[in-house]
Amino acid sequence: MTMIKETMANEKKYGLMSDVKVARKITNLTSYSVLFFFSALILFPILWIISTSLKNEEDLFSLPPQIIPENPTLHAFKQVWIDHPFLAYFRNSLIVVSAATFISVTFSAFAAYGLSRFRFRGHGTFMAFLLASQLFPSIMLLIPFYKIYMTFGLINTHAALIITYVSFTIPFCTWMMRGYFDGISKDLDLAAQIDGAGRFRIFRSVILPLSWPGLAATTIYSFISGWNEYIFALVLTQDEEMKTVPVGIGQLVGEYRIDWAQLMAASLYALIPLTIIFIFFNRYFISGLSAGAVKE
Amino acid sequence: MKSAFKKRESRSGYFFTLPTLLIVFSLIIYPLGYAIFISMQRTNLISEWKFVGARYYAELLTDAEFINSLKISLIFAFFVVVGNFVVGLLLAVILNQNLKFATTFKIILMLPWLLPEVVVALIWKWLFNPTYGLINYILNTVGLIDSDVSWFDSSTSALAGVIFVATWKGYPIVMIMMLAGMKNIPSERYEAAAIDGATRIQQFRHITLPGLRPIFLVTCILETAWWFKHFTVIWLMTSGGPAGATKVVSISIYQQAFGDFNFGKAAAESVIILTILLAASYFYSRAIRNDND
Numbered sequence: 001m002t003m004i005k006e007t008m009a010n011e012k013k014y015g016l017m018s019d020v021k022v023a024r025k026i027t028n029l030t031s032y033s034v035l036f037f038f039s040a041l042i043l044f045p046i047l048w049i050i051s052t053s054l055k056n057e058e059d060l061f062s063l064p065p066q067i068i069p070e071n072p073t074l075h076a077f078k079q080v081w082i083d084h085p086f087l088a089y090f091r092n093s094l095i096v097v098s099a100a101t102f103i104s105v106t107f108s109a110f111a112a113y114g115l116s117r118f119r120f121r122g123h124g125t126f127m128a129f130l131l132a133s134q135l136f137p138s139i140m141l142l143i144p145f146y147k148i149y150m151t152f153g154l155i156n157t158h159a160a161l162i163i164t165y166v167s168f169t170i171p172f173c174t175w176m177m178r179g180y181f182d183g184i185s186k187d188l189d190l191a192a193q194i195d196g197a198g199r200f201r202i203f204r205s206v207i208l209p210l211s212w213p214g215l216a217a218t219t220i221y222s223f224i225s226g227w228n229e230y231i232f233a234l235v236l237t238q239d240e241e242m243k244t245v246p247v248g249i250g251q252l253v254g255e256y257r258i259d260w261a262q263l264m265a266a267s268l269y270a271l272i273p274l275t276i277i278f279i280f281f282n283r284y285f286i287s288g289l290s291a292g293a294v295k296e
Numbered sequence: 297m298k299s300a301f302k303k304r305e306s307r308s309g310y311f312f313t314l315p316t317l318l319i320v321f322s323l324i325i326y327p328l329g330y331a332i333f334i335s336m337q338r339t340n341l342i343s344e345w346k347f348v349g350a351r352y353y354a355e356l357l358t359d360a361e362f363i364n365s366l367k368i369s370l371i372f373a374f375f376v377v378v379g380n381f382v383v384g385l386l387l388a389v390i391l392n393q394n395l396k397f398a399t400t401f402k403i404i405l406m407l408p409w410l411l412p413e414v415v416v417a418l419i420w421k422w423l424f425n426p427t428y429g430l431i432n433y434i435l436n437t438v439g440l441i442d443s444d445v446s447w448f449d450s451s452t453s454a455l456a457g458v459i460f461v462a463t464w465k466g467y468p469i470v471m472i473m474m475l476a477g478m479k480n481i482p483s484e485r486y487e488a489a490a491i492d493g494a495t496r497i498q499q500f501r502h503i504t505l506p507g508l509r510p511i512f513l514v515t516c517i518l519e520t521a522w523w524f525k526h527f528t529v530i531w532l533m534t535s536g537g538p539a540g541a542t543k544v545v546s547i548s549i550y551q552q553a554f555g556d557f558n559f560g561k562a563a564a565e566s567v568i569i570l571t572i573l574l575a576a577s578y579f580y581s582r583a584i585r586n587d588n589d
Contacts, residue, residue, distance in 0.1 A: 114312025140566035
């Protein structure tokens with residue numbers, strides 16, 4: 001009796017297995033087709049950026065469009081530095097974004113540790129506010145910021161943009177970091193406390209060294225947000241010498257004739273710092289973000 | 297004894313949190329309050345300051361042009377968020393199966409997130425160029441169109457175009473969030489379901505989706521807010537045209553403030569948007585909570 005039951009169960013199991021195998025092959029095929037389709041949709045414009053940047057003026061407007069440039073040239077990559085103050089744009093972007101990222105990550109790590117380890121009055125309100133602050137139309141802050149910077153004579157300064165970018169990224173960074181710290185066992189704090197370490201020392205020497213993925217994720221988030229920001233930089237800087245890279249690239253269009261090759265060359269240059277940051281920190285990114293973002 | 301401990305705990309909490317609290321207060325709460333103050337003034341921010349009370353609010357709520365730009369923002373945000381979730385969730389589910397080369401695909405599929413909005417907007421503007429753009433050339437070659445289409449001269453295709461580009465740029469963050477959420481669903485649940493003979497689709501419906509609910513809610517709120525107030529891609533591709541067909545509220549505010557120097561009215565517009573977004577997020581969380589009961 002039990003034997004029969006067993007064979008029936010086995011039959012059912014193995015019959016099912018082979019069905020599952022066929023089904024899996026079909027779904028895998030579908031999966032890869034979907035992945036290839038979307039990857040093509042992503043890579044096609046990116047390859048077009050590269051192709052356009054390598055064209056000379058004639059080939060840019062040749063018909064039909066040349067997918068692979070017939071006379072590839074690096075002219076645009078050189079000329080864009082000469083025709084436009086991109087050196088200044090890059091310097092400004094690097095200063096502003098590095099400073100803002102450093103400030104945001106430092107302060108949000110402190111605050112996140114406080115929020116993760118201690119309960120105090122206003123704790124819940126502050127947490128809710130951090131999330132809610134993402135709802136404020138950034139454009140809503142544009143007008144008061146503009147007025148306040150005007151009053152303090154900060155229009156056309158790095159300080160104005162640094163302050164602005166810190167205000168954008170600090171809430172989300174704090175929120176992400178808190179999730180990350182929550183994932184680190186509180187027993188570690190307790191053990192260090194028993195050994196006589198103060199709260200600040202525990203934070204600096206025990207918790208922080210364990211938090212690289214979280215710090216890396218917030219650094220990437222903060223750097224990319226600042227590096228790509230457009231409208232505040234557009235409004236808050238008016239001197240050519242003070243503009244940032246996105247504003248500089250955007251300006252190439254405002255002119256009478258658009259030099260698409262230079263525009264694409266500048267875009268590729270703008271990607272260099274992002275790529276470096278991404279390569280360095282990518283390993284940590286998804287794990288850091290998931291730890292921080294999944295928790296509420 | 298216990299209360300002394302609690303007091304010290306709470307003091308340490310303030311010690312770590314206070315600097316950020318001060319930053320947030322002076323950089324977000326104070327300017328927000330200031331924006332509300334400005335919204336009740338007729339002002340050029342320099343010499344003219346005249347209190348007008350709620351006049352701009354009353355004007356805006358009956359202003360057909362403003363209502364229309366709210367409508368366009370709503371349509372834009374709706375389609376972009378839905379598009380981001382459909383594409384992002386689909387790709388996350390596939391990438392989560394740990395197929396071969398999944399990491400390579402993941403990096404490629406994350407690229408749009410890395411690209412500056414300015415670059416994304418301009419490359420697509422170039423691709424959509426009626427005469428020299430690659431898109432018309434391809435569609436012509438395949439035979440889908442027989443003359444060049446001016447994508448951004450018709451109001452429907454202009455709006456569809458910016459929605460497409462915004463989705464192209466925006467889906468990776470949803471994909472990443474969903475992937476992160478899926479990592480937190482215990483694999484035993486899938487194993488148990490597989491033994492019971494559940495198909496992939498059934499597993500997705502009954503395990504993956506419920507497991508993703510908390511992060512789904514947060515992402516949905518953030519996405520709606522981000523795209524409802526979006527500016528850069530649309531501004532660079534269409535400047536709100538043709539004839540206001542893509543004039544979302546952010547563009548309306550920008551033009552009101554820095555084109556017409558009507559800062560009070562622009563601030564009033566932004567306060568109205570904030571109210572709408574807060575209300576929307578409230579209803580979102582209510583809806584999901586009811587769903588859970």
